[in-house]
Amino acid sequence: MDKELYKGVFVFAEQREGVIQNVAFELIGKARELADSIGEKVTAILCGYKMGEMPKELIAAGADVVLVVDDEKLEHYLTEPYAQAVTHIIQECKPEIVLLGATTIGRDLGPRLSSRLRTGLTADCTSLEIGEDRNLMMTRPAFGGNLMATIVSKAHRPQMSTVRPGVMRRRVADNSRQGTVENVTVPFDTSKFRVRLVKKVHEEKNMVDITEAHILVSGGRGVGSQDGFSKLTDLAGQIHAEVSSSRAMVDAGLIGHERQVGQTGKTVRPDIYMAIGISGAIQHLAGMEESDFIIAINKDKFAPIFQVADLGVVGDLHKIVPILTAKLRASMQ
Ligand code: FAD
Numbered sequence: 001m002d003k004e005l006y007k008g009v010f011v012f013a014e015q016r017e018g019v020i021q022n023v024a025f026e027l028i029g030k031a032r033e034l035a036d037s038i039g040e041k042v043t044a045i046l047c048g049y050k051m052g053e054m055p056k057e058l059i060a061a062g063a064d065v066v067l068v069v070d071d072e073k074l075e076h077y078l079t080e081p082y083a084q085a086v087t088h089i090i091q092e093c094k095p096e097i098v099l100l101g102a103t104t105i106g107r108d109l110g111p112r113l114s115s116r117l118r119t120g121l122t123a124d125c126t127s128l129e130i131g132e133d134r135n136l137m138m139t140r141p142a143f144g145g146n147l148m149a150t151i152v153s154k155a156h157r158p159q160m161s162t163v164r165p166g167v168m169r170r171r172v173a174d175n176s177r178q179g180t181v182e183n184v185t186v187p188f189d190t191s192k193f194r195v196r197l198v199k200k201v202h203e204e205k206n207m208v209d210i211t212e213a214h215i216l217v218s219g220g221r222g223v224g225s226q227d228g229f230s231k232l233t234d235l236a237g238q239i240h241a242e243v244s245s246s247r248a249m250v251d252a253g254l255i256g257h258e259r260q261v262g263q264t265g266k267t268v269r270p271d272i273y274m275a276i277g278i279s280g281a282i283q284h285l286a287g288m289e290e291s292d293f294i295i296a297i298n299k300d301k302f303a304p305i306f307q308v309a310d311l312g313v314v315g316d317l318h319k320i321v322p323i324l325t326a327k328l329r330a331s332m333q
Contacts, residue, residue, distance in 0.1 A: 003157050006158055007094065010043045011045065013044040013058055014100075015046065023102075025171075026170045028044060028061045029061070031097070034128065040096065042064050043064065044058040044066045045067050046058065048075065049070060049071060058179075059179035060174055067184050069085045071188075073193075079109065088186045099161055099163060102124050106162050107162065113160065114160050117160075124162060124164055125139060125161045126286070135159070136153070138150065138159070138161045141283075141286060164266075165267065166267035210258075213242035213244075216244045217235050218246065219277055220246040220248050220278030220284075221277060223249065223276065224277070228318060235321055235325045238325055244260070245261065246278045247264065261284060262281075262284040263283040268291065270291050272294075273291035273295070274294075275288070275296045275305050276296075293311070294309045296312045297312075299316050
């Protein structure tokens, strides 16, 4: 393989129902950094139908080029049409690096692309850097999060990775940025389309996405029970926070998995993260240690959570949390 032929950093700009997903903006932010360090361009691949102003948003976020495949077949995500469209672009443009979000769509699409393109894919990366010989150093947790592995694709191009939402930082949008928008026509082989979307049903959920919350009140095993959990909900209500949790609370059936923070949950980066009755296992830290300000409440002064906390309170959460809630309530009156 002639690696010299492969140039540029490409991002699969995932959109759902006409809304570009945050992870796409975060990846463009990272792609910008990588591309600048090797003197290359950032290209966003945007697939869908009737995409309006979306290419402009991607340019404002840091893309130099947006390749648009606007086709009715791509209105809703289906594996085969999307895999054909993105494979076609990658084969034509030969990017050096391709980044996708580790969302349900990215996790479905990424492996199809890597197998069709006969290259590797490193999933769930937490760090991406350019190393020797322009190889991408793709770092991700291994062995249950007990060590970090850096993976390099020395012999194959493109170098592909998926990154979970919330891991990379998006840049502030700059609407004065200029870029190129190119329409791409894909020669679809519809004989390979074996799945048809019959109906889309939205699950009714009045839940906020914890990755979007500014303040998170997060509970762990120390919270203990439904009663302990309601103390957290009271506190969260006083400070307009959302409630999240460690895996222990999810396993105990006290909260849904969509609120789990950590390696097998979500990666969050709120302004304030309150870790209450959470020990700070490495798999939990992986999902929250980038938070701006961490407050930990734990009765064990040696709990590892205190090593990442900006403010630590040693004591019984069942006493501290109600006092804190009452003080906050009083201060608001
Ligand atoms: P514990 O570790 O049991 O800690 C409870 C804490 O509460 C203790 O520090 C204790 O001192 C404190 N406490 C108890 N009572 C009180 C009280 N009255 N007042 C104050 N403090 C009190 N975990 C995650 O969270 N997210 C993940 O995504 C995740 N993914 C995983 C993936 C793998 C492959 C594996 C192997 C594990 C994963 N885990 C994950 C589990 C993780 O290893 C820990 O078991 C889990 O985070 C522990 O949750 P915890 O801190 O709530 O409970």
